[in-house]
Amino acid sequence: SQQGEEDPQALSIQEGENATMNCSYKTSINNLQWYRQNSGRGLVHLILIRSNEREKHSGRLRVTLDTSKKSSSLLITASRAADTASYFCATDASGGGADGLTFGKGTHLIIQP
Amino acid sequence: DAGITQSPRYKITETGRQVTLMCHQTWSHSYMFWYRQDLGHGLRLIYYSAAADITDKGEVPDGYVVSRSKTENFPLTLESATRSQTSVYFCASSEGHYNTEAFFGQGTRLTVV
Numbered sequence: 109s110q111q112g113e114e115d116p117q118a119l120s121i122q123e124g125e126n127a128t129m130n131c132s133y134k135t136s137i138n139n140l141q142w143y144r145q146n147s148g149r150g151l152v153h154l155i156l157i158r159s160n161e162r163e164k165h166s167g168r169l170r171v172t173l174d175t176s177k178k179s180s181s182l183l184i185t186a187s188r189a190a191d192t193a194s195y196f197c198a199t200d201a202s203g204g205g206a207d208g209l210t211f212g213k214g215t216h217l218i219i220q221p
Numbered sequence: 222d223a224g225i226t227q228s229p230r231y232k233i234t235e236t237g238r239q240v241t242l243m244c245h246q247t248w249s250h251s252y253m254f255w256y257r258q259d260l261g262h263g264l265r266l267i268y269y270s271a272a273a274d275i276t277d278k279g280e281v282p283d284g285y286v287v288s289r290s291k292t293e294n295f296p297l298t299l300e301s302a303t304r305s306q307t308s309v310y311f312c313a314s315s316e317g318h319y320n321t322e323a324f325f326g327q328g329t330r331l332t333v334v
Contacts, residue, residue, distance in 0.1 A: 138319050150311055150325035151264075158320060196263065200319060207271065207318055208254050208279060213263035 112140075112197040112212030120218040127184040129215040131197030132177075138200045140173055140180050141209065145194045154182075154195075184217075192219045224248075227312050227326035234302050234333055242297045242329045244312030252315045253295040254279075254323065255287065257308040264311065270295055271318070302333045 115130045131140070139158045143151040157164045157173045157180065164171045170183040184191055194216045198209035225246040234240045246253065255267040266279030268287040276287050284306060286298045295314075299306055309330050313323040 141322060143325075148328075150327045151313075151323075153322040153324070156320065156322055198323075207252065207277070208266045208269045209323055210266070210280075211256075211264040213261070 112199050112210065114195070114197055114212045114215040116215060117213070118216045118218070120220060121187060122220050123187055123189055125187055127187050127191070127217055127219075129182045129195055129217070131180045131182070131212055133180075133197070133199050133212075134178065135199075135201050137175070140171075141198045141200070142169075142171060142180075142182050143196045143198060143211075145196065145214070147193070151196065187217075187219045189219050189221050191217060193217060225312060225314055225324050225326045227310075227329050230327065230329060232329060232331050234331070236303060236333055237301050240299045240302055240331070242299075242310055242312075242331070244295045244297070244326060246293055246295075246312075246314040246324070248314065248316070248324070249292055250314035250316050250324075251292075252318060253289065254313040254315075255285070255295070255297045256311045256313065257281065257306075258311060258328075259308050267297065267310075299331075302331075304333050307331060307333045 112131045112133045141156045142154040145151045155166045168185045173180045194214040196214045198211045228243045254269045256264040258264045270276045270289040273292045312326040315321045315323045
C-alpha cells in the first residue's frame with residue numbers, strides 16, 4: 109500500500125517560477141526523502157529530512173516536514189527546464205515492517221521555457 | 222565503473238517463461254532492493270536483502286524469487302512470467318537501514334507477451 113501520496117499529480121509552470129509539491133503519509137517515520145526521476149531513467153536522491161527536523165535546504169531545494177500533520181513539501185525555486193521530471197516522496201517507516209522505502213505515486217513537473 | 226547497474230535494459234519474454242533480471246553494485250552496500258514501477262501505482266517493493274544470504278519479502282513478492290550469494294549481486298527471477306508482471310523494474314542499494322539514501326539502477330523494462 110502507498111505510504112506517501114504526492115499532490116498535485118501534475119504541475120506545469122513557467123521557467124523561473126517556483127514549484128511546490130506536497131506529500132502526505134500515514135504512519136510514523138524515521139525520515140522522509142525526495143527523489144527525482146527523469147523520463148526513462150532511474151530515481152535520483154535529492155534530499156533526506158529526518159523526523160526530528162522541520163526544514164532542510166539543498167541548493168534551490170527546500171523541504172519542510174510536519175510530523176503532526178504527516179506531511180512534507182518540496183519547493184524548487186527559480187525553476188529551470190532541466191527540472192522537468194517526476195518527483196517522488198519516500199518514507200522510511202519506523203515501528204517495524206518491511207525494510208526499504210515506501211514511495212508515493214509522484215508529481216510530474218513540467219517547466220515551460 | 223562504480224555504481225549500480227542493471228541488465229538487460231529491455232527484455233521481451235513469453236508468458237510462462239523464466240526470466241532473470243540482474244543487478245550489480247560496486248559500493249559493497251549492505252542493503253539491496255527490487256522495486257517495480259507501474260502507472261498508477263508508483264514504485265512498489267518486491268524483495269529486499271539486508272546482507273548476503275539474507276532476503277525478505279516486500280509488498281508484492283508473489284511470482285518472484287531472489288537470491289544474494291554475494292554482496293554485490295542481487296538477481297530477481299520471475300519463475301513463470303505472467304502479463305501482469307509487465308513493468309519497469311528497478312534495483313537499488315543503500316549503505317544502511319535507517320536514514321540513508323538509496324541509489325537506483327537505470328531500470329529494466331520487461332514486457333511479457
